[in-house]
Each structure stands twice: as structure tokens, then as C-alpha cells.
Amino acid sequence: xxxLRIADKEFKSRLFTGTGxxxxxxxxxxxxxxxxxxLVTVALKRVDMKGNNDDMIDHxxxxxxxxxxxTSGVRNAKEAIFAAQLAREALGTNWLKLEIHPDPKYxxxxxxxTLKACYELAKDGFVILPYIHADPVLCxxxxxxxxxxxxxxxSPIGTNQGLITRDFLKIIIEQSNLPVVVDAGIGSPSHAAxxxxxxxxxxxxxxxxxxxxxxxxxxxxxxxxxxxxxIAYLSxxxxxxAYAEASSPLTSFLS
Amino acid sequence: xxxxxxxxxYDWDEVSVSIQxxxxxxxxxxxxxxxxxxxxxxxxxxxxxxxYLEQMAQKSFQLxxxxxxxxxxxxxxxxxxxxxxxxxxxxxxxxKNQINRCTLTKEQILEEVKHIxxxxxxxxxxxxxxxxxxxxxxxxxxxxxLLKSEFANxxxxxxxxxxxxxxxxxxxxxxxxxxxxxxxNKHRYPEYHPKGKKADFKYxxxxxxRIGQAEIHRIGLGCLLGLEDWRTDSFYTALHLxxxxxxxxxxxxxxxxxxxxxxxxxxxxxxxINDRQLVQLICAYRIFNQELEISLSTRENAxxxxxxxxxxxxxxxxxxxxxxxxxxxxxKELKQFDVSDDRTSDEIERVIRNKGFEAVWKDWDQCLVx
Numbered sequence: 001x002x003x004l005r006i007a008d009k010e011f012k013s014r015l016f017t018g019t020g021x022x023x024x025x026x027x028x029x030x031x032x033x034x035x036x037x038x039l040v041t042v043a044l045k046r047v048d049m050k051g052n053n054d055d056m057i058d059h060x061x062x063x064x065x066x067x068x069x070x071t072s073g074v075r076n077a078k079e080a081i082f083a084a085q086l087a088r089e090a091l092g093t094n095w096l097k098l099e100i101h102p103d104p105k106y107x108x109x110x111x112x113x114t115l116k117a118c119y120e121l122a123k124d125g126f127v128i129l130p131y132i133h134a135d136p137v138l139c140x141x142x143x144x145x146x147x148x149x150x151x152x153x154x155s156p157i158g159t160n161q162g163l164i165t166r167d168f169l170k171i172i173i174e175q176s177n178l179p180v181v182v183d184a185g186i187g188s189p190s191h192a193a194x195x196x197x198x199x200x201x202x203x204x205x206x207x208x209x210x211x212x213x214x215x216x217x218x219x220x221x222x223x224x225x226x227x228x229x230x231i232a233y234l235s236x237x238x239x240x241x242a243y244a245e246a247s248s249p250l251t252s253f254l255s
Numbered sequence: 256x257x258x259x260x261x262x263x264x265y266d267w268d269e270v271s272v273s274i275q276x277x278x279x280x281x282x283x284x285x286x287x288x289x290x291x292x293x294x295x296x297x298x299x300x301x302x303x304x305x306x307y308l309e310q311m312a313q314k315s316f317q318l319x320x321x322x323x324x325x326x327x328x329x330x331x332x333x334x335x336x337x338x339x340x341x342x343x344x345x346x347x348x349x350x351k352n353q354i355n356r357c358t359l360t361k362e363q364i365l366e367e368v369k370h371i372x373x374x375x376x377x378x379x380x381x382x383x384x385x386x387x388x389x390x391x392x393x394x395x396x397x398x399x400x401l402l403k404s405e406f407a408n409x410x411x412x413x414x415x416x417x418x419x420x421x422x423x424x425x426x427x428x429x430x431x432x433x434x435x436x437x438x439x440n441k442h443r444y445p446e447y448h449p450k451g452k453k454a455d456f457k458y459x460x461x462x463x464x465r466i467g468q469a470e471i472h473r474i475g476l477g478c479l480l481g482l483e484d485w486r487t488d489s490f491y492t493a494l495h496l497x498x499x500x501x502x503x504x505x506x507x508x509x510x511x512x513x514x515x516x517x518x519x520x521x522x523x524x525x526x527x528i529n530d531r532q533l534v535q536l537i538c539a540y541r542i543f544n545q546e547l548e549i550s551l552s553t554r555e556n557a558x559x560x561x562x563x564x565x566x567x568x569x570x571x572x573x574x575x576x577x578x579x580x581x582x583x584x585x586x587k588e589l590k591q592f593d594v595s596d597d598r599t600s601d602e603i604e605r606v607i608r609n610k611g612f613e614a615v616w617k618d619w620d621q622c623l624v625x
Contacts, residue, residue, distance in 0.1 A: 021324020024613050045407075045620045073623040075505055086622040104507040105500065105546050158322055211320050 002230065004201055006179050007095075007127040007148040009066065013038045014196065015226040016068070016181060018206025019046070022215060025059040031209050033062055035219030041068040041097050041204065044083055049090045057091075068129065070097035076110070077117035084121055096121065097151070098130040107157045111138045115145055122146025131183055134165035136172045143178055150176060151204065153184035154195065158207045160187025163194055173199040189218075189225030196229025197237060257464045258498050259457050262491070267440050270297075271487045277301035286310060291543050296493045299539035300486045308531065311538035315567045318545050326615045327607050328570040329600070330378035330410070331371055332552075334579045335359050335398060339384030342450030343437075345482065345515055345522040348384040350450070355586075358389050359579050361401055368405055370582035374574055374600040377407040377617040380433070382577075385414035385453055392420040396427055403428035408619035410475070414452065415462035421469035428621055432466045433475030434459070435513065438483045439491030447482060463495065467503030472624070474499065474506055475550070480533070481515035481524025489536055493543060509548035509570070510540055514555070530559060534566070541567035553594040560596055564610050573603040 004011040017037040022028035032040055040060060047069075048054040060067060069087040074080045077100065084096050098121065100114050101107045114130050115138065121128050127148045132138055134152040142150055152172055155161035162185060163169060173180050179201035186192050192203045205222050212218035277298040285295035286307065298304060304311065336358035339348040347354070359367065371379065381398060383390040390413070399409055410431035411424070421432070436459060438444055444456045453459060466474050476496060478488040496508055512533060515524040528536070540547055550570040551560055560571065575594050576582050598606075604614045 021326065022613065023325035023611050024608065045618055045623060046615070047620075048617065049620055049622055071623070073619065079623060079625050082625055083620075083622045102505045104505070160321065207321065207324070210324055 002234065004179060006129070009039075009095075011038050011202070013223070013226075014202040014230055015192070015222055016041065016183075016202055016204040017209065017219070018204065019043070019056060019060070020206055021210035025056050027215055028056070028210070029059040029062065031215035031219040032060070032065065033219075034216045034223070035205075035209065036223045037219075038064050039066050039068050041070045041206075042091075043070055043072045044087050044090075045073045047091070049086060066095065067091060067093055068095050068097050069093065070099045070131075072099045072101070074100055075102040076100065077113040077120070080113070080117040081120050081124075084117075084126060085124070088126070094125055095127045096129065098128050098147075101131075109133060109153070111135060114138075115141055118142055118145040118147050129181065134168035134172060136168060136175055139172050139176055139178075139180075143176070147178060149179040149181055149201070151181045151183040154182050154191065155185030157184040159185050160208055161185050162187055162191040163198075166194075166198070169195070169200070170198055189221045192222055193225040193229035193232070196226055197232050199233055202226075257461045258495055259460050261494065261498050262439065262441070262460060265491070265494070267442070267487060270490050271484060273297060274301050274486045274490060277303050279303050279306075282307050285542070286314060293490070293493060293497060296539060296543040297490055299542055300489055300536055304535060304539070305531070308535055308538070311535065311542065312566050315538040315541040316565055318541055319549075319565060319567050319569065322545050323569045325565075325611060326613045327564055327568070328378065328548075328615045328618055329376060329604075330380055330408075330550075330570060330572050331374070331376045331600070332380040332382050332412070332572060332575050332577070333364075333367055333371065334382045334577055334581065335364065336383040336386065336390035336394075337579055338386035338389040340386045340388075340451040341384075341448065341453040343448050343453060345447060345479070345524075357579050358383075358394070361397070363580055363583070364398060364401060366583040367580065368402065372405065375604075375616050376600070378410070378619070379406045379408070380410045380412060380431075380572070382411075383413045385451065387414065387452070390414075392416055392423060396423060399424060399427035399429055403621060407617045407621065410473075412475075415459050416465070418465045418468055421466055421471060425469055425471055428624075429471060430619060430624075431473035431475060431509070432471050433477075433509075433511065434462045434466070435475075435477040435479060435511070436460060436492070436495070437479040439478060439488055439495075440483045443483055463499055464502075467499055467506055470503075470505060472507060473509055473548075474503075475509040475511060477511040477513060479513050479515060480528045480536075481526060484526050485528045485532065485536065489539075493540070496544065496547070507548065508544075508546075509550055511550045511552065512537065513552070533559075534563070537563065537567040553596040556595040557598060561606055561610065564607065564612055571603070573598065574600040 013036045016039045071080045071083045100110045129149045131151045139150045154163040181202045182195040182200045183204040209218045274297045281298035282304045285298040412433040551568045552572045553575040607614045
């Protein structure tokens with residue numbers, strides 16, 4: 001069976017999802033279930049960290065679904081480390097999507113601060129999935145820093161522009177010893193399938209499911225596309241060639 | 256260099272003429288622009304764009320949903336004091352108005368907080384008049400310290416302060432500062448603000464620069480719609496926003512649309528903006544800036560607010576009282592203005608849900624800042 005392993009967990013589904021932008025917690029839960037996702041990221045800023053009842057967290061109580069708290073909102077390593085420690089206590093998980101984007105306009109990640117925080121948090125026992133640019137060198141550095149996977153972006157968060165970083169994602173996938181999860185910018189099931197065909201280990205999709213007219217159906221569509229892309233990758237895709245394969249080769253006289 | 260120097264480069268009358276002269280062709284270009292610029296914004300707020308309102312609303316709806324999702328963020332104001340040393344001729348808190356004045360004590364604040372918390376709010380906007388002695392930085396610092404553990408997000412709409420004051424308040428959990436220029440018309444500004452510190456146009460205009468320098472997370476801008484030509488004032492606001500985004504790139508920005516309402520005293524707006532025009536303005540901002548948070552308070556009526564959900568607007572207040580102590584002990588005498596949407600927060604949450612959105616009560620956490 002084709003299992004994805006990250007740190008101490010195994011995943012049958014290679015579609016990770018998010019919790020933002022849905023029109024209700026009920027709809028969010030239905031869409032996540034339909035997607036078959038087993039890992040869902042939750043923004044700390046949306047969660048009741050004081051441990052009272054949290055309606056969103058209650059709705060995520062779905063068998064087989066794991067929480068991946070994220071630090072969206074922090075602007076540097078120091079803030080990320082502080083938030084991560086509180087999240088571990090409040091949510092009872094040491095898994096963390098490390099997200100440091102000081103620029104609130106395009107929400108682009110700060111590689112320097114992410115690397116710094118990753119070193120510290122790994123020492124502190126966190127399972128870290130850092131959200132980063134499609135920067136192959138940074139990915140290797142994060143490996144050294146103790147990350148458990150890398151999450152390079154396809155395009156800026158929420159833009160639905162697909163894999164505009166495609167060529168760099170290919171290098172990351174080629175070089176990485178860690179699972180590669182393509183995060184951000186995946187706007188349609190075909191983008192997700194494309195990432196999986198490239199050899200990504202998983203994708204994370206939120207906006208495209210949450211803002212669909214029918215999030216539940218869209219969750220299902222992404223499930224199917226991720227599975228299709230993965231099977232295609234494992235089956236060995238036919239090579240794309242710039243030249244036509246002539247039916248009467250010119251050099252056959254040599255054999 | 257501050258925004259004051261940018262402001263000086265523009266002539267109010269020339270800007271007005273330029274907006275008025277935008278054509279249908281300019282509006283269509285603006286609607287099709289990938290990254291609309293300030294000239295596009297002028298076209299979108301121009302009279303020529305009035306007949307494109309539906310297209311603007313459709314585009315605004317799509318952009319808002321993609322960026323913010325199907326949600327409306329909820330906040331509530333807490334009026335701490337109606338003491339004011341200014342004499343703004345349009346305001347109910349004008350120091351000349353014979354109204355009862357008060358500044359809430361810690362006990363009174365906690366009493367208000369009990370009511371506010373019972374409604375479910377986590378985002379709180381603290382409001383005071385502008386009276387440095389009675390509700391200045393020391394007082395606000397005490398209030399923030401008192402409330403930091405009670406709320407996920409604390410904002411202020413109070414008198415502009417010096418840079419050091421913003422640094423001080425940031426340490427006590429301050430997330431957002433709202434400061435409205437009221438009008439960017441430098442020559443007309445003194446007529447509306449004859450007295451007190453607020454009479455200093457330059458100091459007020461440079462306030463967002465100081466807030467940005469202090470690295471406060473979010474700055475709320477706006478002008479008081481009705482004082483001067485709303486199109487020209489809105490262009491200056493957009494210019495201000497552009498400048499701030501470039502310079503203080505770690506800061507989030509939000510915009511509000513206070514329209515003048517009836518109040519104690521006799522001021523009536525010289526340049527009222529009607530509902531259609533306000534929709535046009537809100538859509539223009541959204542098309543111009545996809546990341547901008549757009550807030551609509553209970554100054555607007557229920558019908559208008561209900562229809563604006565999703566068409567650009569991302570944040571709303573509910574159940575608001577505009578007098579100090581009003582949640583625990585309503586007292587009409589102390590109000591700054593009458594709210595036009597007096598539905599409870601529960602009622603508004605139901606409307607939001609029925610409209611296909613989720614009311615988000617918490618979208619920040621004090622744990623995200625050091």
C-alpha cells in the first residue's frame with residue numbers, strides 16, 4: 001500500500017486541507033470528510049487557546065483526522081517559537097506548520113526567520129512542517145535544521161494561480177530527503193494532480209475547496225485528482241518529447 | 256519624509272477635476288486592470304463609474320471571497336470616555352456641547368466587559384474622546400493591561416499620540432490603531448477643527464507614519480464622509496494607503512466609512528454621500544486593494560449592512576453602544592451618535608449565517624506577539 005510517512009505518523013491520503021474561509025464549521029467538516037484528508041491545518045489565531053469550548057475544533061473531531069496547528073500571524077522566529085509552545089499546550093500536539101510571513105499583503109514566507117525558528121523548535125521536540133518559498137537551497141537547510149517535511153508554495157496563498165514555481169518544485173522534489181508537500185496557490189484539482197505527477201508527496205489545499213460553490217463536492221474532486229496524480233507518478237509517466245518519434249527512423253540502417 | 260510631504264505634492268482642486276474627467280473608457284480599463292493603480296481608483300470613484308456599479312459589485316464580491324473567504328469578522332466598540340478637549344463642529348463630543356461627561360473607572364470597565372463577553376466578542380475596539388489629561392496614554396495603558404487577558408484582539412480609536420506612546424501601548428497588547436483624517440482638505444480642515452490638539456492638521460496626518468514606525472500590527476484609515484467632496488477625500492485616503500503599504504510593509508491596513516449621522520448640535524453634512532455612491536466607493540477600494548480589510552459599523556442601517564456582506568466588507572460591529580457605560584447602563588444622553596442598526600449580536604450572527612457567511616469572533620491571539 002502507498003503510505004506517506006511524516007515523523008511518527010502514516011497517511012493514506014496525500015491531500016492535506018485547511019479550515020479557513022468556509023461559510024460554516026458544518027460545511028468545513030463535511031468538505032474535509034469528503035476530501036478524505038487525514039491532516040488539517042488550523043490557524044492558532046482562530047482557536048480558543050484558553051481551553052474553553054471551541055466550535056471549530058469540535059467540528060474537526062473526525063476519525064482519522066489529525067490537527068496541524070499553524071502560526072499564521074507571527075512576523076518573526078521569536079514570535080513563532082512562543083506561539084508554537086502555547087499551541088502545543090492548548091491543542092495537545094507537537095505537530096506544527098511553521099508559517100512566518102511578515103508581509104500581510106502577499107503572505108510570502110520569510111525563509112531566514114523560518115530557518116532560525118526551525119532549529120529551535122526541532123530541539124524542543126516539535127514535528128515541523130515549514131511553509132516556504134520554492135527555494136531548493138532553503139529546503140536542504142531545513143533538512144539540516146530538523147524539519148520533518150518541507151512545504152514549498154506553488155504560488156502566493158489564496159491566489160489559485162497553480163504551480164507558477166513548477167521548475168523549482170522539480171528541483172526540490174529531486175533533491176529532498178524529506179517529504180515535499182506543495183502548499184499554497186493550488187486552485188483546481190488539475191493543479192493538485194500536476195503537483196502529484198511531478199512527484200510531490202502531498203499537497204495542501206484550502207481556498208479552492210472552501211470558496212467553491214459546493215465545498216463538499218470540491219473536496220471529493222481534489223481527493224480524486226490527488227489519487228490520480230499519485231498513481232500516474234508511480235506508474236511512470238510517458239516522457240514528453242520535443243521531437244516527433246519518426247515511424248521510419250533515419251538511423252535504423254546502422255543496426 | 257512623511258506622508259505630509261506626499262500630500263503637499265497634490266492640489267485638491269486638480270485632483271477633483273481629474274476624477275470628474277474620467278471617462279467610461281477609463282472605468283473599463285480600471286475594471287480590467289490586473290493591478291489597478293491610483294488612476295484606476297480615480298476612475299472607479301468617478302461619476303463615470305456609476306453606470307458600472309453592478310460590474311464593480313460582482314468583481315468586488317469575487318475578490319473579497321477569494322481573499323477572505325465566506326466570513327465576516329465581528330468586533331464591538333467600548334466607549335471609555337466622552338471627555339474631549341477638541342471642538343470639532345460635527346461631533347457630539349465637542350467640548351462646547353452641554354452633555355454629561357464621564358470616563359469609566361476600572362470597575363465600570365469590567366462591568367461593561369461582562370456584558371460584551373456574554374455576547375461572544377473577542378475583538379474589542381476601545382474608543383475615547385480626545386482629552387489627554389482625562390483619557391490619555393496613561394489611562395489607555397491601564398485599560399489595555401486590564402483587558403489584555405480578556406480579549407484576543409484590542410484596538411483603539413483615540414487621540415493621535417507620539418511615537419513613544421505607541422511603543423508603550425504595543426507592549427500591553429495593542430493590535431490596531433484607527434485614526435481617521437476626517438478630511439484631507441488642508442484648507443478646509445481648520446474650519447471643522449478649530450480647537451484643541453486636533454486643530455493641528457500635520458500632526459494628525461503624520462499619525463499613521465508614527466503608528467507604522469512603532470510596528471503596530473494594523474492601521475485603520477478613513478475620512479469622515481460628508482465633510483468635503485467624498486471622491487477627492489477618498490483619493491487622498493487611497494494615496495495615503497499606497498504610501499503606507501510601501502513604507503510599513505509589515506502592517507495590515509483596514510478602512511472604514513463613517514458617514515455623518517444626526518447628533519447633539521446642529522451640523523449637517525455639506526457633501527452627503529448616498530447609498531449608491533457608498534457602494535461604489537466600497538467596491539472601488541476592493542478592486543484597488545484586494546487585501547484591504549473593510550469595515551462597516553452600526554452607523555449604517557440593517558438593510559444596507561445586510562446587503563453589503565461579501566461585497567467588499569469583511570468586518571462588522573454588532574450590538575454597539577456609543578456612550579461610555581452603555582452596555583451595563585444605557586444612557587442616551589452620553590452618546591456620540593445614534594446607531595442605525597440596533598440589532599443584537601445574536602440577531603446579526605443569524606443574518607450572517609442566512610446570507611451564507613460565517614461570523615468569525617476570533618481571528619487573532621495574544622500569543623502571536625511577543
